[in-house]
Amino acid sequence: MRRWLPLVAICIGSAMLLIDVSIVNVALPQLTNGLDASMSALQWVIDAYALALAALLLGVGALADITGHRRTYLAGLVVFATASLGCGLAPTVAVLDVARGVQGAGAAAMLACTTALLNSTYRGAERGVAFGLWAAVSSAATAVGPVLGGLLVQTASWRWIFIVNVPLSVVAITLTLRFVAADSSRARRSVDVPGMLTFTTFAAALTYALIHFGEHGAATVTTWTYVGVAVVGLAAFLVIETRRARTGTAMFDLALFRHRVFTAAMIASAVSTLCAFAALTYSTIWLQTVVGLTPIEAGLTGLPLAAASFVVSVLVGPRLQRRPGPVIAVGMLLVGAGSLLDAGLLTGSASWPQLMPGTVLTGLGAGLVLPTLTAAAMGAVEPRFGGMAAGSLSTVRQLGFAIGIAVLGSLVTARAADRLATDGVTGPDGLARALVSGQAHSIAPTVPVSELHLAALDGLDSAFLVAGVLAFVTAGVVYLLARPRDETADPRAKPAPTPTAS
Secondary structure (H helix, E strand, C coil): CHHHHHHHHHHHHHHHHHHHHHCCHHHHHHHHHHHCCCHHHHHHHHHHHHHHHHHHHHHHHHHHHHHCHHHHHHHHHHHHHHHHHHHHCCCCHHHHHHHHHHHHHHHHHHHHHHHHHHHHHCCHHHHHHHHHHHHHHHHHHHHHHHHHHHHHHHHCCCCHHHHCHHHHHHHHHHHHHHHCCCCCCCCCCCCCHHHHHHHHHHHHHHHHHHHHHHHHCCCCHHHHHHHHHHHHHHHHHHHHHHHHHCCCCCCCCHHHHHCHHHHHHHHHHHHHHHHHHHHHHHHHHHHHHHHCCCHHHHHHCCHHHHHHHHHHHHHHHHHHCCCHHHHHHHHHHHHHHHHHHHHHHCCCCCCHHHHHHHHHHHHHHHHHHHHHHHHHHHHHCCHHHHHHHHHHHHHHHHHHHHHHHHHHHHHHHHHHHHHHHHCCCCCCCCHHHHHHCCCHHHHCCCCCHHHHHHHHHHHHHHHHHHHHHHHHHHHHHHHHHCCCCCCCCCCCCCCCCCCCCC
């Protein structure tokens, strides 16, 4: 039993950081009411965490190679626990947004070290068992998040979805200190601080521009200022990484994109999370504030997706990874079909049952895509780039989710506003934003619930439609990029000469 306590310590950390990606979804209406949050502030509750996790993951992973994975994992747990307490005690939504960003930084430190710690702790058959159990816990955590969130919100308060992390973190810290061995060797290289800063600037500015566009439109100086900052940040990041790659100190070696399979995996990683999960955030709000489900009931509606994804990824996915391109493409087609089915079934009298068929299809597709693209990306690059490849996949996955929240939130709000205007519905300023952000109760006395229902459905229909089309396009791109073709593993290596007949 003692032999598996390091695995317990690592799994607790992994479960917490993954649960906190989705646990907030069912608490959004309560957050809106409790902190009087605007639509943009509500989006940042989700995006601050995802962005910090995405922006810092690669850089913190490199730092962990230098300072030690055990030490970095412990630091991540401490930061995560402290920030979780700050989230739970936040007096305003601004404080909550900042605390969520810090929480995401702690999560990045934890996630960057999990596989390295498992790899150094276990050998042989034990290593396979450890990775299998860790993967199962990670999948279960994604499914449990909304249900646990609903349970805590309904029986206690939204604050407890964050405070519950504190005692769990204490247990993980104690187990790590006692049973996880310190690193026997550490890398000797510099941390790519300029790369971290410029990538963070790009990601944050782009997300802020998208959120601001949804709330104020394109014809504002602020929106275009942040677009400009995002462009400059991205350009600076590309220049810095190109230069640092020459000395082997880059956070991300752009030469990896020479591999078509790796490029396909990166695209699918970002788009799959946007299409499969971002739209569900807004359907969860609709189910609670307009349809009238309890937080627990709303959380349970996400279980079919998680269950379908888990079953496929565990039982089917590993058998299909010999041809990753077609498998990822089929998975993206299923994600797209699920989204389009949801869009088609969300008619005027729709409720939660109409979401289930599309949700299951989306889960089946996600179950094919997520494990296959990881294996494909790792297999496409030289082993010495394995850590960079894995970290970059996690980075774009979280970035895709954050951007999806911003883009689809803006779309849902715009379409809901159009429907209300078309139907001649009048009410307080920002009526559509209030509806989408979970404040339907505050406007229901002045606007018929039936009109709110139709406006919300129009918004969700558009979000699922865009997600479906984007998934279909991505399926085609991935299939074309990942067609079988001889590739050199090292992105810097020159093509081998063509042999001649003797």
